[in-house]
Amino acid sequence: MSPLTTTAPLVVSVFLDQPILAVIYLVTIAVAVWLFRDALRRGKSIIVAAIWAVGVLILPPIVFFAYLYLRLKTEGSMTEPPISDSE
Incomplete structure (x- = not known):
């Protein structure tokens, strides 16, 4: 028997017994995706954005x-979009 088939029912039963864990994992994944996309939008490289996203998963x-602190410190505003050089 492979480890995946023996552990899959355990993982499913944990999520069924404690659905808050599924919510926590889904929110964490959503934050990682947002952070990755925001870092790319603000001009970071794909590697740096991926490191931030993986870090937020860990x-x-x-x-x-x-990330929010460094973003605020370097750009000065949390609500305004990044300033592009083309303006």
Whole structure:
């Protein structure tokens, strides 16, 4: 028997017994996708954006707030879109 077939029912039963875990994982994945797309939109390379996204999957609150802090520190505003050089 492969490990996947023996652990899959366990994972499913955990999510059925504690659905809040599924919600937490879905929110974490959504934050990682948002962070990746935001980093790309703000001119970061794909590698840097991917590192931020993977980091938020590993240590969600620490990496997320570090990204927001550095974003605020370097750009000055959380709500305005990035300033492009073409203007």
